[in-house]
Amino acid sequence: MGVATTTVRAVNALTARWADASEGGTVFSAAGVWPLLAHLADGAEGVARAELAEVLGLPAGQAAHAARELLAAMDAMRGLETCLGLWTKRTLQLREEWAAGLPADAHGVLTGDPVADGRALDAWAVKRTGGLIDGMPVTLTEDTQMVLASALTLRTRWLRPFHETALETAYEPWATKPRLGLWRSTAVLDRVGVAQTPGGYVTELKVLGNNALDVHLLLGEEGMRPGQVLGAGVDILAGRRAVVPGPRLPFGNVGPGLRVARVRRTRPVPPSLEVTTAAYDVNASHDLLALHRLFGLTTARDTSRGHFPGISDFPLAVGSAQQNTRAKFGALGFEAAAVTAFGAVGAGIPDLRYVTTRISAAFDRPFGFLALHRHTRLVLTAGWVTDPLPLPEYDWEDER
Numbered sequence: 001m002g003v004a005t006t007t008v009r010a011v012n013a014l015t016a017r018w019a020d021a022s023e024g025g026t027v028f029s030a031a032g033v034w035p036l037l038a039h040l041a042d043g044a045e046g047v048a049r050a051e052l053a054e055v056l057g058l059p060a061g062q063a064a065h066a067a068r069e070l071l072a073a074m075d076a077m078r079g080l081e082t083c084l085g086l087w088t089k090r091t092l093q094l095r096e097e098w099a100a101g102l103p104a105d106a107h108g109v110l111t112g113d114p115v116a117d118g119r120a121l122d123a124w125a126v127k128r129t130g131g132l133i134d135g136m137p138v139t140l141t142e143d144t145q146m147v148l149a150s151a152l153t154l155r156t157r158w159l160r161p162f163h164e165t166a167l168e169t170a171y172e173p174w175a176t177k178p179r180l181g182l183w184r185s186t187a188v189l190d191r192v193g194v195a196q197t198p199g200g201y202v203t204e205l206k207v208l209g210n211n212a213l214d215v216h217l218l219l220g221e222e223g224m225r226p227g228q229v230l231g232a233g234v235d236i237l238a239g240r241r242a243v244v245p246g247p248r249l250p251f252g253n254v255g256p257g258l259r260v261a262r263v264r265r266t267r268p269v270p271p272s273l274e275v276t277t278a279a280y281d282v283n284a285s286h287d288l289l290a291l292h293r294l295f296g297l298t299t300a301r302d303t304s305r306g307h308f309p310g311i312s313d314f315p316l317a318v319g320s321a322q323q324n325t326r327a328k329f330g331a332l333g334f335e336a337a338a339v340t341a342f343g344a345v346g347a348g349i350p351d352l353r354y355v356t357t358r359i360s361a362a363f364d365r366p367f368g369f370l371a372l373h374r375h376t377r378l379v380l381t382a383g384w385v386t387d388p389l390p391l392p393e394y395d396w397e398d399e400r
Helices: 005-020 030-043 046-056 060-075 114-128 226-237
Strands: 026-028 080-089 107-110 144-157 163-166 180-186 192-197 200-207 213-220 243-245 252-255 258-265 272-278 280-287 316-329 333-346 354-362 367-373 379-385
Touching (some): 005 026, 005 030, 005 226, 026 280, 030 046, 030 316, 030 379, 046 060, 114 144, 144 379, 192 226, 200 226, 200 252, 280 379, 316 379
Parallel strands (some): 272 354
Antiparallel strands (some): 144 333, 163 180, 180 272, 252 258, 367 379
């Protein structure tokens, strides 16, 4: 795919750190933030440059090249669309070397009218995400000299779709209101597995898309924090945590929400993996400056002086940094989008003779997810589900 393993690890490491700083239901995209931080680092100096490089996991001098490589690789992934945009005031002179590192068609103009500019930027966000995101997450003022933004949209259809059903759960916050559940059965047992982590056991389920964009569902032991569970998922991708796959699991309750049992059948049937999960549509808005240390923006947000002489002779500081993200998981597939923007300001009694194995996996309480590219293992979006979709009001027939 043309993206270095070091870059994938750096982006996924930022995913894990962001997850560790998150609370409650959320969705976010480190893959949407990382290229922007890289381009900022390329033009930064002093402490701001060092802080950004530390967060990126690469020397600042290599960051812009790595960002271009990453964006090109993501653009080549089926089902994934990415775009980078830059808007500046006409009076802001950019350094040619820095501007040349951005896509040729990325540069737009800010008029200085926050209302008019806001409408134009919102329209860009809507268009670039197919309507999944309805606006540009940036705070515009008359002092805004530059806006650097990225849009990321991914869509995939499941290789094996789910059946919609009412979710059966003992988790009280979800049981008080009927929720939309998803169920399916497969003979491929290694789609599920269990990993032992310092925080407890984590069950991982791989839901494969038809274009190599997959979603891994992650259920930890009760009491585990979202960051622990999602971090375990990133460690599994990197090979730092071993997973015991379905075919090697013993009988009994073998992991969170996971049970392996011998069952009797009236005819010979292969072993099965039966999955129950919840449909969800998660939205989140993030103020990256509120987590400035996480994103290496502590010094860069200081508007008393400029920090980016490699971008422009005009003194620039990061006045706003935000991301809007959305993820939808349904019976047929998954779609997600993220728009990230940085604003730079001045400063019966049957005959049961046959026995087989049945693995049951139930994601029926809060769980995490990683949406990723199967071959590079690059995490594109991540999140934590605390409020699944309600059950629509129509007659249901349980197809199980």
